[in-house]
Amino acid sequence: METVTNLIEKAYIYHTLTVDEVIKILMADKEETDYLYKQADLMRKEKMGDEIYLRGIVEFSNYCVKDCNYCGIRRSNKQVTRYRLTLEDILTVCKKMETVKQTTVVLQSGEDSYYTKEKMGDIISAIRSETSLAITVSSGERDIETYAYWKAKGMDRYLLRFETSSPDLFAVCHPDDDLDYRLRCLANLKMLGVQTGSGFLIGLPKETLAQLSADILFATSLELDMIGVGPFIAHESTPFKGAPLAYNRELYFRVIAILRLLNPKAHIPATTAFDALLPEGRDLLLARGANVFMPNMTPQPFRQYYQLYPGKPCLDEDGDDCAFCILGRINRLGRKVGNDAGHSKRI
Ligand code: 5AD
Ligand code: FES
Numbered sequence: 001m002e003t004v005t006n007l008i009e010k011a012y013i014y015h016t017l018t019v020d021e022v023i024k025i026l027m028a029d030k031e032e033t034d035y036l037y038k039q040a041d042l043m044r045k046e047k048m049g050d051e052i053y054l055r056g057i058v059e060f061s062n063y064c065v066k067d068c069n070y071c072g073i074r075r076s077n078k079q080v081t082r083y084r085l086t087l088e089d090i091l092t093v094c095k096k097m098e099t100v101k102q103t104t105v106v107l108q109s110g111e112d113s114y115y116t117k118e119k120m121g122d123i124i125s126a127i128r129s130e131t132s133l134a135i136t137v138s139s140g141e142r143d144i145e146t147y148a149y150w151k152a153k154g155m156d157r158y159l160l161r162f163e164t165s166s167p168d169l170f171a172v173c174h175p176d177d178d179l180d181y182r183l184r185c186l187a188n189l190k191m192l193g194v195q196t197g198s199g200f201l202i203g204l205p206k207e208t209l210a211q212l213s214a215d216i217l218f219a220t221s222l223e224l225d226m227i228g229v230g231p232f233i234a235h236e237s238t239p240f241k242g243a244p245l246a247y248n249r250e251l252y253f254r255v256i257a258i259l260r261l262l263n264p265k266a267h268i269p270a271t272t273a274f275d276a277l278l279p280e281g282r283d284l285l286l287a288r289g290a291n292v293f294m295p296n297m298t299p300q301p302f303r304q305y306y307q308l309y310p311g312k313p314c315l316d317e318d319g320d321d322c323a324f325c326i327l328g329r330i331n332r333l334g335r336k337v338g339n340d341a342g343h344s345k346r347i
Helices: 004-014 019-026 030-048 087-099 117-130 144-153 167-173 179-191 209-221 249-262 281-286 319-332
Strands: 051-061 104-109 134-138 157-159 195-198
Touching (some): 004 019, 004 030, 019 249, 030 249, 051 319, 087 104, 087 117, 104 117, 144 179, 167 179, 249 281, 281 319
Parallel strands (some): 051 104, 104 134
């Protein structure tokens, strides 16, 4: 019988595991877990270097046409005050980002049909012509013509999580969505040559460890440029309210470390929702395989209206606070900020 330590060694060398092997690593004991983190950190250092790339997130609209059962800004949540930032607001934030070592802007929103192909294209071209930032968009499912148009306007990357690779669980979570269509969007983005990021929620209601392992392997099989995953945290104004945290906190961190071993050259962010698990969650991830940090640059007073889950950090802070806070955090970790755009290492 292979020990968990052997399996971690195997993943480190071959970047491949079976579902059962992933389950075993997910259930690692304290000593094995420490070894897993050590190897993931080593792999990150070897393949991605010591740079941490800063990608400022601007949550530019919280309107959403979709009704995902886990999400705090779902269409049916009437408690949310809806907002859209103006182009001027967005450009002001982007220019600020350039002064605090952030080399990418991540434009994130709900699925908001107000942003037609052309309107979003105008925002992308304005950022492209007025700043030197790389541009990532994360605004949900669109047709291939729209993605192609945005790429032509200057979009470098796109983030679209598949959320779960189980068609049944996907259907339970997304009353008005379809896993096949989501995957087609990801395939279209890759085909267009847009750097593509995806990932999943850890611990959705009724998820099993076998399903979580399948998600880890599925994300790996997509050969992604970026992999973003985070814990599912139940929101009180959604159908999934009251759902307990599915796993022991440590298990969530093992997911990131395993993803690093299986995807040596993917950019892996320390996602914000990990701070809702533990106050230092994101810093811990940066020493356990992650190499990207996404400071919240959404201007006030809008941050409180973009709560996909409770316990989101930095709601009272402003862009400046997060921008300087992360520079201090990186310093304390003994790492450095990436000066270039931090494009995909796969291409
Ligand atoms: N808990 C954690 N993450 C969530 N997201 C949406 N709702 C929640 C929640 N309740 C994540 C989804 C989405 C990303 C932008 O936020 O994975 O893709
Ligand atoms: Fe926002 Fe530290 S990252 S205050």
